Amino acid sequence: MGLWFRKRATPAARSDESLPIIRLQGVSKTFKGESDEDTVALDDVTVDINRGEYVSVSGPSGCGKSTFLSVLALLETPSKGVYWLNGRRTDQLTHAERARVRSLDVGLIFQSFNLIADMSVYENVEYPLTLRGKSAQERAERVHAALERVGMTSRAKQRPGQLSGGHQQLVAIARHDHPMLRNIHRDRHAALARERLQPVDHLAQQ
Numbered sequence: 001m002g003l004w005f006r007k008r009a010t011p012a013a014r015s016d017e018s019l020p021i022i023r024l025q026g027v028s029k030t031f032k033g034e035s036d037e038d039t040v041a042l043d044d045v046t047v048d049i050n051r052g053e054y055v056s057v058s059g060p061s062g063c064g065k066s067t068f069l070s071v072l073a074l075l076e077t078p079s080k081g082v083y084w085l086n087g088r089r090t091d092q093l094t095h096a097e098r099a100r101v102r103s104l105d106v107g108l109i110f111q112s113f114n115l116i117a118d119m120s121v122y123e124n125v126e127y128p129l130t131l132r133g134k135s136a137q138e139r140a141e142r143v144h145a146a147l148e149r150v151g152m153t154s155r156a157k158q159r160p161g162q163l164s165g166g167h168q169q170l171v172a173i174a175r176h177d178h179p180m181l182r183n184i185h186r187d188r189h190a191a192l193a194r195e196r197l198q199p200v201d202h203l204a205q206q
């Protein structure tokens, strides 16, 4: 799973610009068992991630990687500890602010891509822009540009089920098109041209 964050266009109140883009201090996440024991998925995690840093998280199955990413993406809240994103304590965000951050500041590319089977490639890429209230013209421009960047323009009308896994992955990337990822696309195409390989899957590995 890849993820990225971007600076807020207008820093909200109480944002400390001197902090790294991500700071976790003593973050734990415990899942309460109903009859069985509780599961400690994250145990006292303290980490700083700076703007522009590229970080991979690895470890055996069940060690807490997905939980870690879910906390970073505000899909889960820590049981203990504090998480600052873009210089703001995330436990002080309102419900609406959390939703906004999830929609605008965090992008997740899932291992399973989560493309919507009933939508075309074009509609899948357009969907998050619709949710963000972009105008029809801006949506069209951005979808065309994003598909162009990943080399999927000719597939725009196809459904995800008609595509190879590698192509589905490129659509998933286009759906979360972002300047930082554009470098990854470029590197990836460079690697492909050089080695004439099928798309590699490392981008979406969890």
Ligand SMILES: Nc1ncnc2c1ncn2[C@@H]1O[C@H](COP(=O)(O)OP(=O)(O)O)[C@@H](O)[C@H]1O
Binding pocket: 031, 032, 039, 040, 041, 059, 060, 061, 062, 063, 064, 065, 066, 067, 068
């Ligand atoms: N929603 C949940 N409810 C209960 N336990 C969970 C939940 N999500 C994850 N866990 C448990 O937390 C631990 C870490 O899981 P996870 O973060 O998915 O690990 P990884 O992604 O490294 O394989 C596992 O023991 C898993 O069973």
Ligand SMILES: [Mg+2]
Binding pocket: 065, 066, 067, 206
């Ligand atoms: Mg996982």
